[in-house]
């Protein structure tokens with residue numbers, strides 16, 4: 001922490017100076033997540049909280065689609081993303097014309113779009129979802145078939161839980177698609193008694209080997225509630241570091257893959273963002289209106 005102290009002090013001063021708040025995703029490194037974040041959570045919590053922010057500036061310590069969602073939901077605020085290269089393999093896998101082609105091939109089937117997409121793709125959709133509410137969103141539609149894009153694995157995992165048929169798109173998270181069922185077999189062999197929690201962006205064969213699957217907030221809640229003596233979180237590397245900070249008595253086995261996009265938002269990048277006002281996220285108002293309709297419909301689904 002000594003090496004981070006100067007940046008943390010500067011960021012705290014800049015937050016006051018610019019009336020800014022920092023929203024941080026659960027995959028931020030601990031010095032960001034525990035050191036300077038004002039609001040922490042999964043994609044769903046960050047969307048809900050962004051809508052309620054009263055401060056003038058939101059710094060999104062996460063990735064581009066999260067900053068765009070914050071701007072769409074709270075357009076009067078200045079939204080800063082510290083590093084513009086913070087993309088997402090899922091968001092990059094699909095365009096609005098792909099959505100139009102799916103609609104043409106499957107007339108009348110509703111389009112449920114993961115929040116890990118651009119505002120343009122959200123605007124072309126009927127409703128968005130996150131991994132924290134995908135089951136409730138699908139069930140709220142009351143149909144036996146949905147187009148669920150762009151994460152083929154999330155779609156298949158949710159189909160298995162709802163019995164609703166999914167038409168999907170060949171997108172995947174570059175972090176979670178790398179886990180294999182054998183990884184879990186090996187973890188169990190090496191760590192007797194371990195409880196294995198997997199993110200639903202993992203392939204279904206991986207989820208099948210786990211004891212539980214859920215969003216990052218669901219994993220945190222599971223550990224808080226069940227307090228397993230030994231646990232493995234099959235997800236991005238910082239997740240275990242951040243959850244472990246609240247649970248010094250739990251043994252965290254740490255298999256993980258890094259998300260290079262999340263990791264670009266370092267303390268230094270956040271400090272520079274506040275010092276220079278970079279990089280401000282803007283969304284074309286017509287697209288923003290369409291994206292807001294799809295996101296607000298999601299936020300209205302009872303949990």
Ligand code: 13P
Pocket residue numbers: 026041042043044116130131132173201214215216217
């Ligand atoms: P959640 O935090 O909503 O589970 O999403 C995980 C993720 O990969 C975000 O990019």
Ligand code: SF4
Pocket residue numbers: 063087088089090116173174175176201236259260261262
């Ligand atoms: Fe995208 Fe996966 Fe990184 Fe999340 S962890 S931002 S889904 S690439």
